[in-house]
Amino acid sequence: MQIAMIGLGRMGANMVRRLVRGGHHCVVYDLDAEAVAALAQEHGVEGASSLAELADKCERPRSLWLMVPAGSAVDATLDALGPHLSEGDIVVDGGNSYFKDDIRRAERLLERGVLYMDAGTSGGVWGLDRGYCLMVGGADEAFRQLEPALATLAPGTGDTERTPGRDGEADSSERGYLHCGPIGAGHFVKMVHNGIEYGLMQAYAEGLDILRGARGQEVPAGQRYDFDIARITEVWRRGSVVGSWLLDLTAAALLRDGDLQGYSGFVEDSGEGRWTIQTAVEEAVPADVLSAALYTRFRSRQDHTFAEKVLSAMRQQFGGHVEQSTA
Amino acid sequence: MQIAMIGLGRMGANMVRRLVRGGHHCVVYDLDAEAVAALAQEHGVEGASSLAELADKCERPRSLWLMVPAGSAVDATLDALGPHLSEGDIVVDGGNSYFKDDIRRAERLLERGVLYMDAGTSGGVWGLDRGYCLMVGGADEAFRQLEPALATLAPGTGDTERTPGRDGEADSSERGYLHCGPIGAGHFVKMVHNGIEYGLMQAYAEGLDILRGARGQEVPAGQRYDFDIARITEVWRRGSVVGSWLLDLTAAALLRDGDLQGYSGFVEDSGEGRWTIQTAVEEAVPADVLSAALYTRFRSRQDHTFAEKVLSAMRQQFGGHVEQSTA
């Protein structure tokens, strides 16, 4: 099928390539004309120099995929794109938008008969070859129209062992894409997915920190261990219940740089991790682990928190304690 | 090689079978004579009716593997076994012992020239066929003597993708077993492994709870979703960064029982999870996620905590709040 891609960053450009490999035809646009020119040289890709031209080059009903940064960039793009769209067109937001924004945006597009879909996309730099895990929200008819592209972008059944109890033809979830529900459902599932990701990452990180701490000053002399953490993560990759893709990646990083001296430990977070907590709070669901994982990232980006200074001040007031230097 | 197995529970018996399949010869003992008799009927297995007989049937230097419940059972077994051992024998504790107990036990055995090894063993009910991930502590010579058995018990390289950057012959960590360091190192690594396991499980559990919470009363009517959580875990198995063996198992459980109505949610914990936290505290390593995962299990086994009653009492005292019934 023909699909238009708006936003040719690392994710967008690779998704175009995977679609073309799968036999689809892509019309592409980006604010950066050079990005358009570069990608348009590849087989099966047609460039557009404006959203108007993009819309013009698409067969109707159009299928347009947005891969732009979440937030105001999505609104700006939809504002600019809207006048060029017609009834029956489908716009997919493949970025990491907030599900409540999806609902708002879908309502506005529906006023002119345009269908909106939200597609959470996981795959990182590996997606081009491995495929993208796709979590999609929106109307059934939009999902059906878009399904050929989704099936191509997704990993397919691959060599993942089949879940015991499943038989017959693989349903779409076994092929790596899923229609999760109405508008917002895809980004909701992707949001929670990333919240879980933070928790998993933090669980490994704390465990490895405890292994490393076994070398340390706080431990009595006779109980110290100097572990080879790279090899430990390697052995856990086989037969152990903590095996995972994240562990595979960790083992690879530790093999190269066993003490991780090349990293400072300044850890960004993105909207999904925050929205996950805010949603948990709205739902009254306890989310201790996911919250702690997020807060670690907040903390990692500060020299000292104001909270810690409050503790120091209290200690001095009560006990006459004077801080030791961190130096 | 010949290896003696003491303790024929689910883990011990299956390890004997995997050893025999790998061409080793096993002499086995258990407090339960029927367990011995049953296993001794299998090819390559020889039963013993007492620890004395077991020791007698072993070629020297003996290799003995304990697979008994952690704690006093290990001490009792070692007390009973000790007099039958000779210099150069090796005793492996394959259970989930505390690494500080290993150090103490190894010292006592060394007094009569017996070498001690601690082997953390992961694999659950899957180990017989998939192999056991083995984390071993103790002296180099003991590890070398035992290595043929360890290599058989372990999964081997299997079809796990090789970590980028590794080449040449696979080292033992790539075959699923690792000499982690001196006495206690194996159980230390297994302890942290289980601590991480708790954290990973809790991360998934909270995320799925937030998905489920989207149905709920606390959510405004227009923002509710009724997710098919079984299919969501299925789709995450392909191409997503949260893919893992634990996720595979979760998808399987949800396929059978989508609401998990067959489970009450009364969750046990074992020593390793607790020791992980206590070790983190000794090392002054922050372990927010691993602690929260453990505390969730504590909480799951109570109707209401005393802490919660304290909160209720304070609220009544201060604000005149009267509790609503949980009914």
Add this chain to the structure above:
Amino acid sequence: MQIAMIGLGRMGANMVRRLVRGGHHCVVYDLDAEAVAALAQEHGVEGASSLAELADKCERPRSLWLMVPAGSAVDATLDALGPHLSEGDIVVDGGNSYFKDDIRRAERLLERGVLYMDAGTSGGVWGLDRGYCLMVGGADEAFRQLEPALATLAPGTGDTERTPGRDGEADSSERGYLHCGPIGAGHFVKMVHNGIEYGLMQAYAEGLDILRGARGQEVPAGQRYDFDIARITEVWRRGSVVGSWLLDLTAAALLRDGDLQGYSGFVEDSGEGRWTIQTAVEEAVPADVLSAALYTRFRSRQDHTFAEKVLSAMRQQFGGHVEQSTA
């Protein structure tokens, strides 16, 4: 001064009484006519049977204080009240509203020249006699107009020891009320105040639970203690750094019911605790303790979480573990 009170629940009615004791005159209204009639019998109180009548009975510029449940009740009251207000009138929302709602509401009222103030009010059932701690947001002129009433509602300097370094005339914060900033600032401060309250309560609750746990089965026989927790909280009230009003209240509750058998431990939460976490997340401020305190309350109201069932399911899949009954 004359002040109108809208909402005669426990808080509103007592605030009227404290105002009247302080020499002010109150016009009062409630949806419940009986509440109006009852209070109007007291000295210095005038009842109104409708918002129109209330507005009519007030001298201009009016000072009106809302003490209605947070949320839609505030909007409904403002919608009904608006048409009866005139330029220069002041409306105070003394309930527990979200500071973002304050900003929205103030904008609408300002369209007709009405000034809005938000007043966070702490004091519970004790406020009538001890006074209410007041955290106020809004324009300077509104604060000045309202100050005589605020000063009466507040506790005054009382017998609280003066903070070292303060001298001269007590500023308003030393008398128990504070103009915290522009619109929303009062409720923001009250929100954080309640977030802190949850954290303080949970700190005491966990500590007392650990004291109680010393009796328990999990503790080795020689290390058990059977503490008199009521007397422990009593002794902490003198000379100890954990002394506080919450501790006073806890000691009183434990004196009456040492095992707190009269409480189930079903603990409600209100908006402020949730907004505190959501605000921390927006600000990227780590809030581990305040979050954990909130999640404990969520958890206390459930029999078992879905998350816990997920854990049970994973354990069975991996290890063949079967849950023990909670019974």
Add this chain to the structure above:
Amino acid sequence: MQIAMIGLGRMGANMVRRLVRGGHHCVVYDLDAEAVAALAQEHGVEGASSLAELADKCERPRSLWLMVPAGSAVDATLDALGPHLSEGDIVVDGGNSYFKDDIRRAERLLERGVLYMDAGTSGGVWGLDRGYCLMVGGADEAFRQLEPALATLAPGTGDTERTPGRDGEADSSERGYLHCGPIGAGHFVKMVHNGIEYGLMQAYAEGLDILRGARGQEVPAGQRYDFDIARITEVWRRGSVVGSWLLDLTAAALLRDGDLQGYSGFVEDSGEGRWTIQTAVEEAVPADVLSAALYTRFRSRQDHTFAEKVLSAMRQQFGGHVEQSTA
């Protein structure tokens, strides 16, 4: 009564002074002869140049109070002191020892008929004038013998409002000292007391950090507040449910240094905070808040944790994310 004080640091010296003010006679010893000489010049204080001399100067049965650093210093002192003691003497450990050490030490002293008491002591630099809150463990007869000294050290009923429901003569808990139970009970209660203290401190610290965060970049422009945090803590001291001694101290610190620029936020922790968590884990009592409070302190003393570097490494492996500089 006569009481011997061993250890004349800030706590020990002030306790001697308070005892003398109360009419008791003190014999004092410290490893630092100058500390002994200085204090011996004060009225009612007699110095000793060795433990032998100290023992010699005491009437029998002796009452000896140790105020030395917890840990090996206590054992060393007891080893040196032991030979000079006689049946019926009482040794009090007033420091912050681990309750399991108390049990061990008491057993050894009992071999020679010496009674051991453990006394948790709270009061900080304020204790000299306000009195010390004392939590005592040990035998009844030892408590009775020591009670005159305990009553003097404690704050007494003071002007603390009496707990409703208490009448008649004030029991000892109302006068600030309590016999908590057998050996170890005093230090157990003090341990939990300090665990609670950490939690309370962290609750305030996080709340104030959220107030301060309202100024910050992460907040949308129209929702920023620039709060006067010193005045906010001041207003909370009156009529608010978060009032406490810790809040009083915080208000005093903020009055002097509103941005706490004089503090780096490097926060020490002591044994009690750690033992509280380890005890909670042994008891299977959830302690989310107390743990998080401890971990914040651990984290405050590091530039970046190894855990954070693991997160950075994973992010780069999966998403190609490159860290931003912290600079």
